[in-house]
Amino acid sequence: MIDITKYLNNETFLINDKNTWHKDLLDLIESNRPLIRKYKYVETYNFNLHEAAKECTPVDYKNLDRTNNYNDDFESLKECVKFELKKLTIIGYHATRLTNEEITKIKKDGLITSSKENCYKRAENLLLDGYITKEECNYIKSLCILNSPFESDRLGQIWFESGNCDISTKNIGLNNLYKDYGGETIRNGIEGTPLLKKLNAISKPCNVISYVKLNTVPIYSIDTLAKKLLLESDKRNISKISFEMYSESEAIPIIDIIFVNKHTKLKFIK
Numbered sequence: 001m002i003d004i005t006k007y008l009n010n011e012t013f014l015i016n017d018k019n020t021w022h023k024d025l026l027d028l029i030e031s032n033r034p035l036i037r038k039y040k041y042v043e044t045y046n047f048n049l050h051e052a053a054k055e056c057t058p059v060d061y062k063n064l065d066r067t068n069n070y071n072d073d074f075e076s077l078k079e080c081v082k083f084e085l086k087k088l089t090i091i092g093y094h095a096t097r098l099t100n101e102e103i104t105k106i107k108k109d110g111l112i113t114s115s116k117e118n119c120y121k122r123a124e125n126l127l128l129d130g131y132i133t134k135e136e137c138n139y140i141k142s143l144c145i146l147n148s149p150f151e152s153d154r155l156g157q158i159w160f161e162s163g164n165c166d167i168s169t170k171n172i173g174l175n176n177l178y179k180d181y182g183g184e185t186i187r188n189g190i191e192g193t194p195l196l197k198k199l200n201a202i203s204k205p206c207n208v209i210s211y212v213k214l215n216t217v218p219i220y221s222i223d224t225l226a227k228k229l230l231l232e233s234d235k236r237n238i239s240k241i242s243f244e245m246y247s248e249s250e251a252i253p254i255i256d257i258i259f260v261n262k263h264t265k266l267k268f269i270k
Contacts, residue, residue: 092160
């Protein structure tokens, strides 16, 4: 059981626990609760009209293009929330598979964004640590998917889960990252080979708990997060809110690295 609340500081908050929200952010949302409710009501009305139309239920089709009269005010409010969010830091969980030497290095230097150079460096470090041969090192480098210009949209990213998410190996999506060494940049190039089995044998499934500054996250993700907080923060199950994003920071400071299995859970002390 990993107690997350002990990692909080003055700049950090948990998106799924309003007790940790900074006063300016909380006041901004709570003081505009009537607007949010009106916006949600119209959005729900419009959604139900479209769903009824899909089911061939008789509806007034003129109303299918009905606009939300509160949209402009809601968008202005969302921009204010985004401004506050970009001042803050959240705790992120990065799923991966690491050797003991890599754990030591990441604890010292932090997480590094994806690039062809970093893929090569990781292979070279495996060679220096005595895990692979020179030929195997060159093989990994030659098949790194970031060699391809068609994979350029993967460059400069570090992906994280945040909020009340499942970081265990039971999480089907994350287990794809836990089960094979190297993530997509290395694993995808050598999938199904004896070399990948060898790398799996010398590494362990880990989750890197990190401080993620929201001003390093793409603006479209901040926009999505702001809308999620506005529309879901009045629900009873706000504790269940989770969020996936990537940071574009060259290096992310880490809090801790933990070994994970199907029993790993996050703990939130109220």
